Each structure stands twice: as C-alpha cells, then as structure tokens.
Amino acid sequence: KAGVTQTPRYLIKTRGQQVTLSCSPISGHRSVSWYQQTPGQGLQFLFEYFSETQRNKGNFPGRFSGRQFSNSRSEMNVSTLELGDSALYLCASSLQLGLAGEQYFGPGTRLTVT
C-alpha cells in the first residue's frame, strides 16, 4: 500500500506570494491533518479535514487555509507569505475522524520564503 505523498517536496517563494501544497492520503483513509514544523516552535497542528469538511483547527491566522476533495486528497494554501512561514509542512492521514490511533505522516514539503 502506498504511503502518504506530498508535492512538491521543496519550494522557494518570495514574501507576499501565495503557495499551495498537496497531500494524497493512503488509499481508504478519509482524514487528513496538516502540521507545521519549525526549529523554534516544533510541530504544530494546523487543521484536519474529513469528508471534505474542516473538523478541527489549530491556532494559525486565516492566511492558512485548506480543502479536501471527494477522493480525500487535500490541499493547503498559504496566502501573503511571510518569512516566518518558512517551515516543513507535514500532512498525516488516518482511517477515521475522532478515533485515537495511527496517523501516517508524509515526508513533508519544505517551504522557504525569501
């Protein structure tokens, strides 16, 4: 079974631009969560999608948004990029919403904002 895939793996953007990151979950997984990892703040939860609806949201500004498609694939968008948005963005998939258990993480997208 293929794992979680994220594209692109690396991205360089300029301050003020916007960016869209993509995540394909493991086949059959319906929940997709997004995390931001930085050296200073560690791993922080962004949001979770299930059945094309955002179910949980972390403490991030509205510039960070996402969506999920009917095939469970998810995209994350960051508008008006700031230097502090430079980070590793990870997505994780799991079978269902609201059940404690295994989440499978992708390799991440490394975003650099200059």
Added chain:
Amino acid sequence: DAKTTQPNSMESNEEEPVHLPCNHSTISGTDYIHWYRQLPSQGPEYVIHGLTSNVNNRMASLAIAEDRKSSTLILHRATLRDAAVYYCILSIGNMLTFGGGTRLMVKP
C-alpha cells in the same frame, strides 16, 4: 490542552533496553497517550498508543501508571536505527499536540 514533560535527551547502548519517560499530570480521562518518533529528514512515525492498560506491539511497549499521570515507552533492544526524537503526546481524536520530545542517541 493537556501537556507532557519529557527529558530533552537520553543515551543508550545498542542492543540494550531503553525506557523513555513521560509525565502528563494534567491528563484527562478521555486523553489517549500516543508515542511517535521522528528520524532525521523524515515525517513522524507512529510507535504506539494506549488509554489505561499497558500495550505491546512489534516496535515497543507502553507502560501506563495506574493514575495515568505518567507513562514509559520501552524499546526492548535499541538499534542504531532507533536513534530519533521521540514524542509523547496526549490527544483526543486526531489532533496531536507535540511537545519538545526526547532525542534518543544510541551508541554502538
């Protein structure tokens, strides 16, 4: 949010057992205890989780204190590939709140 406290780093010898402690004194009755690890340049990897009883799987064992205010991840025989940052996390559902984790170094 319930928080966890872990040592910043630990060292172990290869092929010896490793006990990674985690304190979570403010845990609520519905919080699950999860352990994930992150190897260099990779996303986190699920290790084990539990609620009240001790748990075993092919990777590790999780020992949970009777009052649930602490837990210990046990790697039975550390290998060089186990060198990683280990995160102890409390969660309800899929929303994981990661702390600083413990960096485990394994010496040959």
